[in-house]
Amino acid sequence: MFELDDDNVAVVIGSGAGGGTMANQLAQNGIKVVCLEAGKRMAMSDIVNDDDVMFGKFTWLDERIGEAGALPDFPVWTCKTVGGSTMHWTAATPRLQAHEMQAKSTYGLIDGANLVDWPIRLEELSPYYAKAELMLGVTGTNGIPHLPGSNNYKVLEAGARNLGYKDIDTNNMAINQQPRDGRGGCLQLGFCSSGCATGAKWSTLYTEITSAEKTGNFELRSECMAVRLLADADNRVTGVQYLDATGTTRIQKARFVCVAGNAPETTRLLLNSRTDRFPEGLANSSGQVGRNYMRHVITALVGIMPGEVHFYKGAQVAGVVRDETRHDPGRGFHGGFQLHTVNFTPAFLANTMLPGKWGKEFTDVMEQYRNLAAVMIMGEDLPVPDSRITLHPQRKDQYGLPVTVVHYQHHSNNRAMINYAMDRARKMFESLGATRLFDLVDVFPATHNMGTARMGEDPATSVCDRWGRTHDIGNLYISDGSLFPTVGCENPTITIIALVLRQAEHILDKITHNEL
Amino acid sequence: MSAISRRRLITITANVISVAAVAGPYLPALALAQDNRTGTVPDDGVDAEALATLVHDLFPHEAIAAEVYTGIARMIIAQEQGAAGDLMLLQTGLRQLNEQAGGQEWRSLDASQRLQALNKIADTEFFKTVLPRSRALLYLRPEIWQLVGYGGNALQQGGYLTRGFDDIDWLN
Numbered sequence: 001m002f003e004l005d006d007d008n009v010a011v012v013i014g015s016g017a018g019g020g021t022m023a024n025q026l027a028q029n030g031i032k033v034v035c036l037e038a039g040k041r042m043a044m045s046d047i048v049n050d051d052d053v054m055f056g057k058f059t060w061l062d063e064r065i066g067e068a069g070a071l072p073d074f075p076v077w078t079c080k081t082v083g084g085s086t087m088h089w090t091a092a093t094p095r096l097q098a099h100e101m102q103a104k105s106t107y108g109l110i111d112g113a114n115l116v117d118w119p120i121r122l123e124e125l126s127p128y129y130a131k132a133e134l135m136l137g138v139t140g141t142n143g144i145p146h147l148p149g150s151n152n153y154k155v156l157e158a159g160a161r162n163l164g165y166k167d168i169d170t171n172n173m174a175i176n177q178q179p180r181d182g183r184g185g186c187l188q189l190g191f192c193s194s195g196c197a198t199g200a201k202w203s204t205l206y207t208e209i210t211s212a213e214k215t216g217n218f219e220l221r222s223e224c225m226a227v228r229l230l231a232d233a234d235n236r237v238t239g240v241q242y243l244d245a246t247g248t249t250r251i252q253k254a255r256f257v258c259v260a261g262n263a264p265e266t267t268r269l270l271l272n273s274r275t276d277r278f279p280e281g282l283a284n285s286s287g288q289v290g291r292n293y294m295r296h297v298i299t300a301l302v303g304i305m306p307g308e309v310h311f312y313k314g315a316q317v318a319g320v321v322r323d324e325t326r327h328d329p330g331r332g333f334h335g336g337f338q339l340h341t342v343n344f345t346p347a348f349l350a351n352t353m354l355p356g357k358w359g360k361e362f363t364d365v366m367e368q369y370r371n372l373a374a375v376m377i378m379g380e381d382l383p384v385p386d387s388r389i390t391l392h393p394q395r396k397d398q399y400g401l402p403v404t405v406v407h408y409q410h411h412s413n414n415r416a417m418i419n420y421a422m423d424r425a426r427k428m429f430e431s432l433g434a435t436r437l438f439d440l441v442d443v444f445p446a447t448h449n450m451g452t453a454r455m456g457e458d459p460a461t462s463v464c465d466r467w468g469r470t471h472d473i474g475n476l477y478i479s480d481g482s483l484f485p486t487v488g489c490e491n492p493t494i495t496i497i498a499l500v501l502r503q504a505e506h507i508l509d510k511i512t513h514n515e516l
Numbered sequence: 517m518s519a520i521s522r523r524r525l526i527t528i529t530a531n532v533i534s535v536a537a538v539a540g541p542y543l544p545a546l547a548l549a550q551d552n553r554t555g556t557v558p559d560d561g562v563d564a565e566a567l568a569t570l571v572h573d574l575f576p577h578e579a580i581a582a583e584v585y586t587g588i589a590r591m592i593i594a595q596e597q598g599a600a601g602d603l604m605l606l607q608t609g610l611r612q613l614n615e616q617a618g619g620q621e622w623r624s625l626d627a628s629q630r631l632q633a634l635n636k637i638a639d640t641e642f643f644k645t646v647l648p649r650s651r652a653l654l655y656l657r658p659e660i661w662q663l664v665g666y667g668g669n670a671l672q673q674g675g676y677l678t679r680g681f682d683d684i685d686w687l688n
Contacts, residue, residue: 048669049669049671049675050669052656148682151680151681151684155684155687186677187670187671187676188681190670307685307686308686310665310680310681312667313679314682345666347656349655358574360576366575366577366664367663367664368664
């Protein structure tokens with residue numbers, strides 16, 4: 001639709017929460033947008049309620065290498081499909097808390113942590129959270145009722161009340177109970193992370209992308225892998241080099257570029273776009289691109305309960321206890337954590353829950369699947385400079401791009417938090433008569449990838465400014481979780497969307513004033 | 517399977533998260549294994565019945581039919597066929613089991629003797645390969661899902677909104 005040499009178009013890289021939202025905001029306001037997406041476009045009929053099948057359909061399976069605390073063969077679990085990780089997300093949409101955006105001021109100096117305050121405060125982001133919640137139809141906001149509670153939720157709630165917790169409900173979810181805004185209602189299919197066959201769960205695939213297409217200002221180029229950002233001597237991005245579906249190299253000229261590839265791909269693209277002026281990667285004069293990689297502390301507890309639960313029935317994360325999300329160093333760690341519902345397929349449990357076990361002791365547990373309940377812990381992860389995404393010096397993938405290396409180092413705060421949180425979770429399930437408990441620790445690949453192009457006021461210590469524009473390159477924006485200076489303990493997607501809505505407003509304002 | 521090597525996918529799915537994918541990307545190979553169930557299996561030199569017994573002994577579910585375990589064994593053999601495969605690993609491993617069987621065929625021993633022999637080879641590469649592979653494949657089987665009470669794809673039935681997602685009756 002748009003010509004490759006049309007230098008009036010905006011190029012958005014990625015079509016997930018950040019890219020899809022940005023593209024639609026620009027297109028709705030008359031800006032011509034080309035969206036480059038590495039993955040294929042699925043039809044709604046391609047989405048089936050089956051974890052095993054969907055994993056093969058939309059997961060980013062190109063080689064990535066994990067080091068240290070990252071899983072070696074599969075360090076991060078992101079998506080390669082139109083809609084990006086909004087196909088895989090569980091649609092929980094908690095806002096960050098004010099103190100979490102002022103982590104350095106609140107937590108103080110912590111050895112080994114590169115803590116900072118965000119360059120913006122919660123009050124500045126709040127209007128955009130509100131806009132995002134309306135856009136997504138988040139339950140518990142805008143008069144939209146909470147989802148009904150599943151069996152697994154009722155177990156969580158009962159156990160939490162036994163421990164004296166009070167702030168418990170079926171979570172703020174971007175899942176429709178009733179049809180709304182062209183999306184269906186929730187049938188409690190379960191396994192939201194396999195994609196939602198009814199569209200009850202918000203995904204850019206069938207919201208922002210289709211809305212943008214109706215404007216006539218938007219062109220989606222799926223199966224197009226961005227390989228390099230091109231910059232001129234004036235520190236301006238001039239275009240994006242990419243490989244199209246046939247493997248042919250193309251260059252799309254650009255007025256400005258928004259990169260939203262999810263932290264691993266956003267990092268790789270910047271680091272791979274070296275110039276004479278930026279020998280360490282574009283927009284990387286600070287040396288911070290790829291550093292301070294954060295992913296949340298994620299563990300789970302599975303319990304064999306005294307009666308049937310059938311925890312696979314129903315929305316995955318529609319149930320949360322917020323009492324421990326506060327900052328209270330008296331617990332022996334900094335930051336807080338959520339306790340929320342989660343469920344697993346027999347295959348996932350078989351492969352993770354009883355490592356090294358076999359024989360009857362294994363099958364006896366699996367045959368009690370009906371009675372299983374599970375709770376997930378999601379806690380704040382502190383920024384560690386050497387937790388870092390880099391490019392492998394030799395290994396190349398099928399695009400000829402250097403393979404991404406994800407090096408993750410646990411901060412000692414993580415273990416203290418995990419010990420405390422798992423103990424709380426155990427006590428919850430024990431109070432209900434659980435007969436056996438299983439820890440799932442260090443088994444999950446990272447689904448939340450953040451911090452590798454952090455925002456900040458100082459160009460020497462951060463990659464982007466308070467708008468997510470790179471300090472080095474005036475027309476280059478980062479529009480995904482890479483921006484987070486710290487991560488709090490909340491699921492990141494709604495914050496990505498709020499940041500991008502705010503960023504889009506800023507960009508449109510710049511365009512109005514002929515400054516972009 | 518151009519974007520990712522077969523070997524790497526097996527590693528991811530069997531050892532890392534499982535998450536299951538084993539079936540999806542393997543469907544062509546697996547279908548082939550199923551089609552060849554009678555007679556036309558390539559001469560791989562692997563005793564499929566012994567391997568099926570092994571898979572059973574690793575994950576013994578009384579209510580699961582022997583054919584299901586045989587199917588898993590055939591899938592494992594199919595995965596190891598071709599240039600990237602390692603049929604030798606399977607052949608050697610089964611031979612090691614027989615060597616622990618005091619001159620008999622391992623699979624003809626009674627259950628407790630089989631277990632004894634199995635424990636003796638638990639440190640071998642063969643055992644460490646077959647264990648996660650069997651597990652990843654077996655727990656994707658609809659027969660297992662039915663046994664343990666997992667519903668699988670619920671879209672055809674309209675999900676669980678009216679089918680017991682909130683029917684828990686033992687909580688106070």
